[in-house]
């Protein structure tokens with residue numbers, strides 16, 4: 389959608405026209421200078437301000453339509469980033485979500501010299517180099533698209549929150565994903581002209597799971613409508629965010645690198661929600677099994693570890709897809725051109741050219757797995773996937789240590805990277821969770837034992853009943869070790 393130059397009606401009328409319900413605070417027009425905390429000089433940049441003034445009412449309308457249902461007028465105890473320094477990046481207050489101050493921040497200091505690919509040693513770019521314009525736009529749009537997608541996927545979860553603590557965390561994640569969208573939209577408006585404005589609008593038009601206009605990446609079109617999936621999503625999908633943002637913070641395009649660097653501070657909280665949320669359910673499950681005379685977790689209203697394992701298999705495999713093909717010329721050229729690095733490229737690697745040696749990748753040839761040697765630049769997606777898998781495994785090991793401490797002999801695992809894939813060289817083949825090549829028939833006959841199945845969905849829906857009393861938690865999840873920002877157990881995280 390193109391914003392015509394003469395579309396000069398005021399912000400107030402624009403917002404009204406877009407949404408007749410604008411009496412709700414959700415679509416109140418804002419004075420961008422006052423409302424958008426930033427360190428990008430918005431006050432002195434009329435061109436950028438005009439672009440954002442056109443986009444902001446559409447964002448407000450999108451938030452109203454596709455953001456969290458029902459709780460828009462309730463006050464939520466939220467952390468807002470109001471500046472990049474240590475006392476401003478986490479300002480806590482009870483605010484209504486539509487009044488959240490979505491800001492635009494770049495980490496002020498970052499590397500000056502590119503340390504990726506053929507551009508290694510050059511000064512970082514403050515403007516988009518013409519020859520990399522399309523690739524950078526594509527990367528920024530792909531990154532940006534995931535942010536509103538996740539909010540859409542999670543929009544109904546407030547209605548079944550297992551506690552006010554968890555509900556607050558959900559909404560915190562949602563508003564921060566909204567800010568991540570602002571971060572990418574800023575780059576599009578500031579650096580990509582008319583194309584950028586169109587892309588920014590389209591980001592508010594695609595919808596998660598929509599048959600005609602879906603989100604760009606697979607995992608962001610999967611339903612996430614119960615809290616076990618929410619915790620698995622923030623554990624596994626937001627962790628893809630961590631690794632992609634880390635790869636982009638190595639970018640030679642400095643505004644992108646510095647945007648992603650700041651986003652990583654918020655991402656850490658999303659990962660905390662996912663990892664500890666899963667852990668609280670897993671340990672609760674072991675406690676309930678010990679309590680029941682037959683070891684039957686469901687009889688005690690809990691979530692059995694088999695179901696949790698199927699959830700891990702489901703979300704982890706969709707998230708492996710988010711790293712793209714194992715052998716990718718896109719990834720090779722992003723690296724060669726200094727647009728995207730490896731995880732902690734600057735600190736962990738001394739050879740930033742990656743022209744030597746090869747990476748061994750098992751491929752399916754003539755009905756069996758055999759090893760192919762791949763040039764390291766073409767295996768960049770696989771390299772990032774390795775670091776991602778190791779980070780996931782660290783969390784799973786921690787959960788298993790917790791289970792062992794409770795006397796459970798159950799061990800949770802990550803499935804093989806070949807299992808249940810929809811992108812890359814393993815898609816189109818069937819593998820069991822151990823990574824053995826199997827027939828499609830065998831896969832289908834075991835699918836319900838390996839992946840979330842319709843009965844699981846029914847059971848989960850049956851126990852997802854809201855618990856809105858301060859300090860109380862649903863039966864199937866442990867309380868957290870401590871409150872958020874040092875608050876007491878019975879704190880009113882959300883004022884209902």
Ligand code: BYC
Pocket residue numbers: 527528530531534535538565604605606607625626627628629630632633709710711712713714715716717718719769811812
């Ligand atoms: N689904 O060369 P290939 C986050 C497409 S999450 C659908 O193998 P490439 C967050 C690909 O686009 C982080 N399509 O892959 C988390 C290409 O299409 P075209 C998001 C897929 O390009 C939680 C074709 O397949 N950030 O922040 O090397 C909550 C062949 O591509 C998928 C980024 O992704 C898929 N899963 O790598 C909120 C960073 N995978 O060109 C937020 C930016 C691949 O043939 N993105 N395709 O039409 C990238 O760097 C790369 O685009 C990818 C793919 C890593 C995603």
Ligand code: FE
Pocket residue numbers: 535564565568629
């Ligand atoms: Fe994000």
Ligand code: FE
Pocket residue numbers: 565626629655658
């Ligand atoms: Fe996130």
